[in-house]
Amino acid sequence: MTKRSKSTTLVKKRKRNYDNKGLLFIAPWLLGFLALQLYPMLSSLYYSFTDYSMGTDINWVGIKNYIDIFTRDPYFFQSVKVTLIYVVVAVPLKLAFALFIAVILNQKLKGINFFRAAFYIPSILAGSISIAILWKALFIKDGFINNLLGNVGIDPISWYGTPGMALFTICILTMWQFGSSMILFLAGLQQIPYNLTEAAQIDGAGKVRIFFKVTLPMLTPTIFFNVIMQTINAFQEYTSAAIITHGGPVYGTYLYGLKLYEEAFSNWRMGYACALSWILFIVILLFTIIMFATSKKWVYYEDGGVFDV
């Protein structure tokens, strides 16, 4: 062995020694991942093939739970339908609104801190019990909203009277809590180098044109990140439907998360609920994979990516 190669192996070795220290830093997570994520995940996968209902014996039933979900469960497809509508309506509306506000706020305006905070406060209230009362009382037949609408000549709307309207009213709640997405967009907007938009301006581009040709493309990584996170959350949404409508009327707001919780903690069909949660996981996974696959076409990267590995 030559002296030179010996020294390079030494450097390599030292480098590897140093790099292995990284394991020390990620050790807490490694432990947490194994004990509090991987293990529960695998046991839930196992449970999904059993008739586990806590307390009683566990019997292996093969894929019976999965078959039952698709062939016998009277509300599975209803909850899937409701959840898909919710995801497709609430997420884009919320994000579009959040983006719109963020663009307006992204100016040197006085009092911007106040507006930013004001728009964020509804997100802070998130799952508070007062939301249940607020959203009920505001939207009842003779409630505040209908009264306001009445002043401008609009007939009272039965916000919770039909399954479709009730779901929409829940979507409004989601939209109202646009603050956290707005913050993410604001942050993204501040990342865009000023000289880019300035250059476009000098070239004589109009504001709308600058927005669509410069700002929006530069913002696509943020939009991508937001869409992924918000959609994953929306698929699992539980609180709003649980505290305001209890999934009704006639299962009109019976979100998948609510069904899952009820099967697990009200009906104690743990095996069944685990099967449901794995179906959800696979759907979310598929969605994410599709998003990633298509992201190359519409997400602009300087280098690497949002979820770059």
Place this chain on the structure above:
Amino acid sequence: MKKKILSVLCMCAMLFSLTACGAGSDEGSENSGSDDEITLRFSWWGGDSRHQATLDVIELYESKHPGIKIEAEYGGADGYKDKRMTEMAGKNAPDIMQIDAPWLYEMQTQFDAFADLSQFEDVLDMSGFDEDFVNSHCALDGTIYGLPTGINGTYMLMNTAILDAAGIDSAQEWTWDSLLEDGAKVHASDPEAYFLNLDQHSLTYHVLRPYIKQLTGEQFMNDDYTIGFTEEQLAEGLTYIKQLFDEGVMEPASESFMYIDAFYDNPIWVNNKVGADIDWTSSLSARMAGFADTAAVTKVPQMENAKDTGILVRPAQIMCISNTSEHQKEAAEFIDFFLNDEEAISILKLERSVPATEAARQQLTESGDLDEIVNSAVNLALENAGATENAISQDMQLENILTDAVENVGYGTASPEEIAKETYGLLEMKLEELKTK
């Protein structure tokens, strides 16, 4: 400077982890039970006034038994059952639990949750309780797992002011037909008022069930996991409910059904625009609070030639001891105090409906705490009680399927016959599933 901040941060983290460990070990000693102090966990649900009365009794008990500490785990009814069952699954249930009588079967068969109370007869006096009552509601296969906190019965509550205003004689005994006929008058005379106000749960439990049972005279569900009524009878019951909406006896479902389990928040209720409702006596005091002067009670409506009154009597709640408790005897002593002690009774009064022992009722009558209306409602139910329900008739999953049917009727998604057909199929399917379990 930065280093300082970091070290402060670390210190904080360590400090908090220490207090966390402190909290943890605290828990440990509680379970292992040191020699001088025993901690009993006691859980119940209720509203503010029940909480306060119960806490007062606990304080009294602790002052009389220096070695015992009772840790109160109380809250609202929402999610109470789910929470207890989660704990039972984790073998972590409170020593003493207030549960609803229909849960007993499910909790005991699934989790072997409760201790046999007869083994504590030397410290827990059960002589004051009606044996039949205890055996039919608090026992399974002859083993007693709980004691009733009070007697609960179904009844109809009327606000005579509303009925008078509509020219309805509130002194009559209602039939389902007369209710339909007179009921329409309330809304006709005052467009904001309705004769009957029930959410979908109550409508199912207090109208559909008694209606069908009066038709059949049988158990709602049979012990062999078959349905105790025919599809036609279900359709008849659902048709009746549809009529209640169509005739304006009840507020349209699109308004009233969003107050599921939130009865008291419905504007027509808070504005005193309701003529009557049907419910358990345990909540009677709260229900009539807004119109105590004009409140009157009567029997649940009957059908001509009814084969069963469909009127139910059962414990308001039952007090049980966890099978996993390490201090079952001490828990039994507490339950004895809670249900039999004169001072405890005078504090608890009617917080858990009319007490189940004759002695307690006597005591409250003498002290003037036994509300006349509540007492007469309980007596009405006792005198007219129908057959005691078997366990399977009280299954919540079956009940939910029926509630769905009532919701569908209310929103008019299909004809009662179609809904009955679909519901019947769902019930059969669920029964089959429950049977194999």
Place this chain on the structure above:
Amino acid sequence: MSRKKSKLGVFGRYVFLVIVGIVTLLPLVWLFFATFKTNTEIFGSNSLLPSHFSFDSYIKGWQGSGQFTYGRFLLNSFLLTVPTVLFTIVSAISVGYGFARFNFRGKKVLKILLISTLMLPNAILIVPRYILFTELGWNNTYLTFYIPALLGCYPFFTYQMMQYFRGLPKELDEAARIDGCNSFSLLTKILLPLCKPAVCAVGLLQFIWIWNDYFNVNIYINSVSKYPVALGLRMSLDSQAAIDWSPILAMSLTAIIPCVVLFFAGQRYFVEGIASTGIKD
């Protein structure tokens, strides 16, 4: 001319913001006034203003129901939230640094695992975790929150910290190493001081999440003496008894004050922190 136009634009923007602001805040204003209303007014009338103002509901709400005052629940909320947030920050820094700055074997696989846990529905984990915590005797203690935080089980934040570290120039490391820093002092002396915005963002978001969490505390915490605000507020919610709403609304509004204050105090760092984490690169 153009200046006039832009002035008009600014004005228009303000008008728009104010309108959106009103629409956004109106429900909150309603909520605030509702804390002075009786149930009859809340559900039975459609006027915004209460018939009279008195702070009775705040006093009654503070007294709580039964043996503990609302102050106790508030204290519990801090005892639960503050350490959880600190542990989250510590673990996120450590793990984020580990992933961003070291090329150990199997890193790629582990990183994919970390990112995929972002997509893991909580529902999958909750039952087995509950059973595990019961066996460890952690239920009904705040350990059920502290330990997952300490072990980096809030992947969102770990991920954010990792992205932040990746955005810091590697030249810093080289320089520090020449100065004789080891991997730990490089983190604490050089990199950490630069992390303030990211730490703020992680801390603030996690604070709000844990502070508001109802689902998990409801599952893990049993004793009233350990109830945080989210549970304490629901103690008198009983469908069988009439609920006096104004004290509950009053206290739930009070409960968001710490979050609002934190947000106001940290919002500059907050936006900056997010700007340089989640969407960096």
